[in-house]
Amino acid sequence: MSKIGHQPEGVRPPSLVPPPLAALFSLLIPGLGQVLARSIRRGLIIFFSYITILGLMIWRFRLAAPRDTGWLNIFKKALKLDNLLLSATILFALLLLWIAWDAYQIARHRERTPVGVFFMIILVFFALGWQIGQIDLVAMVAQMDEAGPPLARVLWPWEKAIEREEETVQAFADIQVPCVGEPPAVNQVSGDEPTLVATPTCGELSTQGGEPGTTLHLEGYNFSPDNPVAIKWKDPLGNVFRQRQSGEYVVVTPDADGHFAIDIVMPYRLLPPSADEPFYIWKVFGEQVASVGPAHLSKDFKLVVEKMIETIFIGMMATFFGVILAVPVSFIAARNLMSASPITLVIYYLMRGILNVIRSIEPLIWAIIAVIVVGLGPFAGILALTLHSIAALGKLYSEAIESIDPGPIEAIQATGATWLQTVVYAVIPQIIPPFVSFTIYRWDINIRMSTVIGFVGGGGIGFLLAQYIRLLDYRSAGMAVWFIAITVAILDYVSAEIRARFV
Amino acid sequence: MLEVRHLTKVYDDGTVALKDVSFTVEDGEFLVVIGLSGSGKSTLLRCINRLIDPTEGEIIWNGVDITKLQGEELRKMRRQIGMIFQHFNLVRRSTVITNVLSGRLGYTPQWKSLFGQFTREDKEKAMQALRRLGIEDQAHKLARELSGGQQQRVGVARALMQEPKMILADEPVASLDPVLAHSIMQYLEMLNQEDGLTVICSLHYLDLVQRYATRVIGLRDGRLVYQGSREDIRAMTDEEFKNIYGEEAERVSGGLQGELQSTRGGEA
Structure with missing residues (x-):
């Protein structure tokens, strides 16, 4: 059965212009050659892709060289500054040639539809994306080193989970400034009391001009072994400050016997002049924080556990409220129930519209709004998640209602059952399994979401996690991350099990 | 009549x-x-x-x-009036016995049926109907677990329950x-x-x-x-x-024996 003028699939009518001319046209206005070769859609796609890329390139060039004026200057400067932009430009130029080549091919071979030009367009977009996204793999690898220690703390935070009572141990030595008359006696080591012995016991402070003060030799005895000791001063007015040596705080670690020795230069310190006293007594001391008593769970650990429980309950309450409200909503949003009259149909469209809008706004945004309304805390998180749950579940439930099999309804009606009996025997058995499945799925999502909703003040562990990260307390943050991971993993397993049983 | x-x-x-x-x-x-x-x-x-x-x-x-x-x-x-359907129209996620008992809904007070409360006689009658159709042993399976022929028998049993x-x-x-x-x-x-x-x-x-x-x-x-x-x-x-x-219909195998299906297909 052949018709006149019938053409096999994929063969275009002949080109309006000869192939070289098509190539030339496409070089002037990309895509024009293809259009003239009677491949209109292809030409338009090429044209609009090209225009889009051109716009993006202009934007990136101006951004790369914001202070330059004149197109040529901007162009030169940007290429010099940005290697990625240079490669994108080269690809862009290649693309133009390829488009011309494509036009030539299209005009010449009516049965061929080469796809190379589209790969080229995608490649240029990819290069631009690399530049716009400021992707820097080198930096990522180079900075891995610095990220190591905090990352290690996050990965294994449990040292912070256990703590012991701490006690501060201090041992003082008097230093007379300046050396006049009889200097104070040198401390004697007695028994197992921590003792600091300073020699000499008098000296001069460093001056503002840079003259170094007297060098003191400090020896510590009976300190707790292998536990750092900070060297500090207490000036005659009672102010405490730490000893610095070439910019660093001085910290020494005693050996196994609790002994250490170190030389320090007396610091510079401005004191209000006092006429009467011929000298002042300064005190140098070693300070050590020692753990004493039995180990117990740390405050941060307890806080993380408390907040994790709070988080699970935020997710649970949000799911609970979400389900209760989503069920009636879903009936209103089910087309098969609402298509009876124009009025109900309008309500259906309205409901669907509202649900779509609520659902398209992320729970985090809702949480920010909820915080404004009810203030910081878990209730804001519950509100935000509830709202999002209603919208998401309302849609899923209503789709489950829409997809029920009308056959059983018809069959139950035919037995002489009432409307209510029909619903109980034909509708509910069909929608219970998907409802249960969607509810558990939502519960899963809600607990996941509740872990981050705290970042914007919605309560739960996210609140704590954000705080720890800002305080650079990576160990505590690590504990929070661990608890989130464990909870989510357990939940994943449990919800999969329940769903497998029900559906 | x-x-x-x-x-x-x-x-x-x-x-x-x-x-x-x-x-x-x-x-x-x-x-x-x-x-x-x-x-x-x-x-x-x-x-x-x-x-x-x-x-x-x-x-x-x-x-x-x-x-x-x-x-x-x-x-x-x-x-x-009992009704039997091409696609059986059973509630596939309910048990066979529940499907059969639903044939009694027209005789059961509404409030009782909402909680699945059927009388002993009804349950007895349901088992009898299943026995009569030879699928007594399937009574407590889910309807969807049955083969097509068995499901249709459940459909017949449901219709029978209506007396x-x-x-x-x-x-x-x-x-x-x-x-x-x-x-x-x-x-x-x-x-x-x-x-x-x-x-x-x-x-x-x-x-x-x-x-x-x-x-x-x-x-x-x-x-x-x-x-x-x-x-x-x-x-x-x-x-x-x-x-x-219709004009396009042809007899299968020449005579009136055998299956006769229209050349134009489609579901009813």
Whole structure:
């Protein structure tokens, strides 16, 4: 059965212009050659892709060289500054040639539809994306080193989970400034009391001009072994400050016997002049924080556990409220129930519209709004998640209602059952399994979401996690991350099990 | 006696499914309705128990006009008419016994049935029905776990629970293979002959029509185009046949033996 003028699939009518001319046209206005070769859609796609890329390139060039004026200057400067932009430009130029080549091919071979030009367009977009996204793999690898220690703390935070009572141990030595008359006696080591012995016991402070003060030799005895000791001063007015040596705080670690020795230069310190006293007594001391008593769970650990429980309950309450409200909503949003009259149909469209809008706004945004309304805390998180749950579940439930099999309804009606009996025997058995499945799925999502909703003040562990990260307390943050991971993993397993049983 | 007078059904979208259809069915008859998919067979059956409201005409059953019934009266009428469906229409996620018991809903007080409270006699009766159909051992399985033939037997058992005076069967064997088709048809024949129920059944296979029908009506494009006895259909001429199934229809294997399906397919 052949018709006149019938053409096999994929063969275009002949080109309006000869192939070289098509190539030339496409070089002037990309895509024009293809259009003239009677491949209109292809030409338009090429044209609009090209225009889009051109716009993006202009934007990136101006951004790369914001202070330059004149197109040529901007162009030169940007290429010099940005290697990625240079490669994108080269690809862009290649693309133009390829488009011309494509036009030539299209005009010449009516049965061929080469796809190379589209790969080229995608490649240029990819290069631009690399530049716009400021992707820097080198930096990522180079900075891995610095990220190591905090990352290690996050990965294994449990040292912070256990703590012991701490006690501060201090041992003082008097230093007379300046050396006049009889200097104070040198401390004697007695028994197992921590003792600091300073020699000499008098000296001069460093001056503002840079003259170094007297060098003191400090020896510590009976300190707790292998536990750092900070060297500090207490000036005659009672102010405490730490000893610095070439910019660093001085910290020494005693050996196994609790002994250490170190030389320090007396610091510079401005004191209000006092006429009467011929000298002042300064005190140098070693300070050590020692753990004493039995180990117990740390405050941060307890806080993380408390907040994790709070988080699970935020997710649970949000799911609970979400389900209760989503069920009636879903009936209103089910087309098969609402298509009876124009009025109900309008309500259906309205409901669907509202649900779509609520659902398209992320729970985090809702949480920010909820915080404004009810203030910081878990209730804001519950509100935000509830709202999002209603919208998401309302849609899923209503789709489950829409997809029920009308056959059983018809069959139950035919037995002489009432409307209510029909619903109980034909509708509910069909929608219970998907409802249960969607509810558990939502519960899963809600607990996941509740872990981050705290970042914007919605309560739960996210609140704590954000705080720890800002305080650079990576160990505590690590504990929070661990608890989130464990909870989510357990939940994943449990919800999969329940769903497998029900559906 | 069931009397259908000038029955017409026009759907909301303007489709004329039935046009001025009139016939009568005596009690205890096995009436078979034949016709192409879309010829109005399903609509006709559903008008009889008012799953579909007819646009015009009357259906008089034992002196009562079914088309005028409302509410309680309609439900009381429906519970005396059992219905069997092509796709069985079981609640697939409920157990077999629950599906069978749902046939009693028309007799059970609403508040009791909402909590699944059926009487001991009803449960006994359900087991009996399953026994009669040979699927007693499947009672506590989910309906969806059963094979097609077994599901249709559950459908028959559900209809039996209504203690019906009439059975409507809408293509009861179209989803089954020929062997199963005969076994289901034999159950219907048994109900027709042993229990004396009136059976109105739409069918596609001509050999089944010849084997089971005591009377046949043919529909084409919503019009009644054929009425005949069992003897008539055995002696059916090509002309009559084409009148029902259209010009393009051809007899399978030359004669009237074997399966006869329209060349134009599609679900009813």
